[in-house]
Amino acid sequence: MSVALTKGGNVSLNRQAPGVRTVRVCLGWTAGAEYDLDASALLCGENGKVLTDQHFVFFNNLQSPDGAVRHLGAGGAGEDRERIEVRLADVAAEVRKVAFAVAIYDAAQRRQAFGQVRGAYVRVVDADGGTEVARYDVTPEAGSETAMVFGELYRNGADWKFRAVGQGYASGLAGIATDFGVDVLQPAAPAPVAPVPAPAAPVAAPAVPAVPKTQPATGSSPVTCFFDPTHGVGSAVVLWQPQWGVPRQVETCAACAQRVQTTVPPFYTPPQAGYPQPVQAQVPAQQQEQGGRRFGTGAMIGAGAAGLVGGMLLNEALSDDEPQVVVNNYYEDDDDSFF
Numbered sequence: 001m002s003v004a005l006t007k008g009g010n011v012s013l014n015r016q017a018p019g020v021r022t023v024r025v026c027l028g029w030t031a032g033a034e035y036d037l038d039a040s041a042l043l044c045g046e047n048g049k050v051l052t053d054q055h056f057v058f059f060n061n062l063q064s065p066d067g068a069v070r071h072l073g074a075g076g077a078g079e080d081r082e083r084i085e086v087r088l089a090d091v092a093a094e095v096r097k098v099a100f101a102v103a104i105y106d107a108a109q110r111r112q113a114f115g116q117v118r119g120a121y122v123r124v125v126d127a128d129g130g131t132e133v134a135r136y137d138v139t140p141e142a143g144s145e146t147a148m149v150f151g152e153l154y155r156n157g158a159d160w161k162f163r164a165v166g167q168g169y170a171s172g173l174a175g176i177a178t179d180f181g182v183d184v185l186q187p188a189a190p191a192p193v194a195p196v197p198a199p200a201a202p203v204a205a206p207a208v209p210a211v212p213k214t215q216p217a218t219g220s221s222p223v224t225c226f227f228d229p230t231h232g233v234g235s236a237v238v239l240w241q242p243q244w245g246v247p248r249q250v251e252t253c254a255a256c257a258q259r260v261q262t263t264v265p266p267f268y269t270p271p272q273a274g275y276p277q278p279v280q281a282q283v284p285a286q287q288q289e290q291g292g293r294r295f296g297t298g299a300m301i302g303a304g305a306a307g308l309v310g311g312m313l314l315n316e317a318l319s320d321d322e323p324q325v326v327v328n329n330y331y332e333d334d335d336d337s338f339f
Helices: 172-179 254-262 297-318
Strands: 003-005 010-012 022-030 037-044 069-073 082-087 097-104 118-126 132-137 147-156 159-169 236-240 248-252
Touching: 003 010, 003 159, 022 037, 022 097, 022 147, 037 069, 037 082, 037 172, 082 097, 097 172, 118 147, 132 159, 147 172, 159 172, 236 254, 248 254
Parallel strands: 003 132
Antiparallel strands: 010 159, 022 082, 022 118, 037 097, 069 082, 097 147, 118 132, 147 159, 236 248
């Protein structure tokens, strides 16, 4: 004859079903189709915590390490929703109790709780004869519970007893797992995210600075501005490119040095339409490191003359003008003319 238990009540399996070796803990409930409830078993030691994470038997771990506790899933007689089988004699000696819990899957996101679950119960059946030993009808206390421990099997000396528990958790299966020391349901710590470097600001190409010229040797004449002697003494050395010559360093006043460095070459001719403009050459680092080099007046005149002659020759070679040849097209009368 089955014993009806109330919350906190217990029954001795050996007295109620002498010689029982294997029991099936059957759990049932009534809920809408949108509810998904899962049963589980927790094999605990003397301290009330699971021995290991593998001693937490649920839908992702269907039996204990020794095989004494097995999750059988749904099925069975009557209205049973899920069943868990326990072979009492095979349970490891360090296991002091086996707790049976039911949790609503994804309850927080679905806004579900045991207040909408009806007819919850747990019953203990002798697996060999099919006789029901005890039954406990579970009633939520607050209605907001999302997981509940229905009951537990526990050792009492050489005997096994079953107790009606009915303890609810508002934090679902994770709350039960935490209370019983299960780590398998703890969310994994997020991997450290490497900081994303800020995009580098575009670096403007540095302007080529004019190289300060060295002071003239004692007793020598100062060199005036290359572009206009009336500008005074040349105070800087810059890289200047004539229209058809090669780039070279010249001494200029500060104003002309600035003009040379900020104007697209050739520096003395405004840009022409339909004509590709050459890109301003920059001073090579090696030439910048040479410091100021003093050029005498003779060298400047010679370089200017060479550039002028070379420019004229190149201008003549590259000129598109045709030779100015006048061709007089006419016909002379001959004896065979038709006219």
